[in-house]
Amino acid sequence: MSILVDDDTRVVVQGITGGEGKFHTGQMEEYGTNVVAGAVPGKGGQEVDGIPVYDTVDEAVREENADASVIFVPPAFAADAIFEALDTDLDLAVAITEGIPTQDMAKVNKRLSEVDTRLIGPNCPGIITPGEAKLGILPGNIFADGNVGLVSRSGTLTYQVVDNLTSRGIGQTTAIGIGGDPIIGTDFVDALSLFEEDDETDAVVMCGEIGGEDEEEAAAFIDEQMDTPVAGFIAGRTAPPGKRMGHAGAIVSGSGTGTAESKINALNDAGVPVGDTPEEVADAIESFL
């Protein structure tokens, strides 16, 4: 049915009193997500639309049995908020915040290796199990319950590909936006291995983009360890070398690695069809089912 989140997931929202935090808490609840608490330093004792707010994540976890966190905290304080989430016994933390300094994320990355909590993001749209729960900012109405997993570095590209799937009646088990930053928590290989272990997921879409070598590593993993079929899409084929295309990570060094071509070749070599258009990705998935 899903990986990582479902309608039993008890969510604490870090930054629930901020504009983004408040708005998307409402959206998440409307979708059916079980938001049990907020955590904002200095705002303990308040309520946001009937949801109790605590000063610390630790308190929210103890009082409300929260097991997942969504982080809507401004970039200057976001790394600290992630550390706070990682120092509780939450199963999952989802960091939506964009623009966290890279060296902060290197420190977070170090801490991640020492704890059991899984991090998704930062700079990501979040995670959704259609019909059950969404943790983040994804537009719930385009998703449908089904048997295809999706993992993507880009938010809006996720929506595009999901739309191509849903419009032809193909639903999703879970969709995860892992974020486009240079240093992220859950990566392609992590997400793919979760989908591989999930009995309900019969095929997986993987949307990558230029920059870094995560897609190449994912290709090696798919080749060696996956039975579930995967179809891919890589954004940025026409991006000129050396230019930063929006995402911090979406820059081609010009030295041959991290290009769309090298990623597409690696995926093709692993038996993964890579669509020239999102529609072709949906075609490939349809052929797997």
Added chain:
Amino acid sequence: MKLHEYQAKDIFADAGIPIPESQLATNVDEAVSAAESIGYPVAIKAQVHVGGRGKAGGIKIASDEEEARQYADDVLGMDLKGYTVEQVLVEAGVDFTNELYVGVTMDRGEGKPVAMVSTEGGVNIEEVAEENPDAIAREHIDPAFGLHPYQARKTVYDAGVDQSVARGVSSILTTLYDLYEERDASDIEINPVMITSDGDVVAADAVMNIDDDALFRQPDLAEMEEETYEDELEKKAGEYGFDYVRLDGNVGIIGNGAGLVMTTLDLVDYYGGKPANFLDIGGGAKAERVTNALDMVFSDENVDAVVFNIFGGITRGDEVAKGINEALESFDEIPKKVVVRLAGTNAEEGMEILNTDLVEVEETLEDAVQRAVENAQEASQ
């Protein structure tokens, strides 16, 4: 953001890294008097944000006043890869026996900073990395602890640096890492560190790039930022606060989210068109931002047709539609055909608001891109 060599060197010198005596000059007379006071030979070095200055003629060695005057005149005002040289650093020439490379950057694959030392300094280090990666000694750094002194020594020994200067180079590397961390650098490099004929080490160049996302806690560095743009349109994009890259095609592209905008570019190419730009209006854009985006692409004289691709999540379709109407209603005659594709949050409301007398509407991304490519082909004939 990038710092100029002279700015990075000031920071290095304050931290105790040895640098040659130098002065900044903005005209020929200043450069000559700087050279006279420093003493010949001097290097006259263009201060612009481009790599490979030496090869491109932006660094010259003057051995007397006549040469100093000539070279300062040559370099000041020259065009270096699209940037005009407005200031030069006049620096004491160093009598050296060897050149090393020392640097710290982020290894995104490992998620850790990495310290690097090579005895093949003074050349294009990217080429060395490509052709002979073993010539660069690397040591990953635990960001929670920083660079331990033993790691700095190990990197220097691994690189094969001569024993007589190993202590000095280790000390430079340790200081570089401290600066990297304190100043939120994304890259910090010295290429070359020169070993002088007296056996001293000196930083003959300095590269320091700062993580834009961390400028909020580096206010003094943020003040050094210079707005340098390759053209007027990129300058305008900077003022509007857009992620924008100008390309050489004729199909103007506006969208939300880097991944989707890149995909739109790729599809324009796939359907036989050529993208004129990458323009990401970002998340949650309001009507005014949409109007500014259309102003951007209409200002590009190479653009023959425009495709507007929005998949709302945080961004709302009705806000986007309002912006498109407002922008287009201000024209007596709309300068280029605009194709709109709206999906996601409030897309239906947006479609009701959208003035379809002014734009063409397509339901799918593929159809919208194909239509825009056809429009561009017609307009350019």
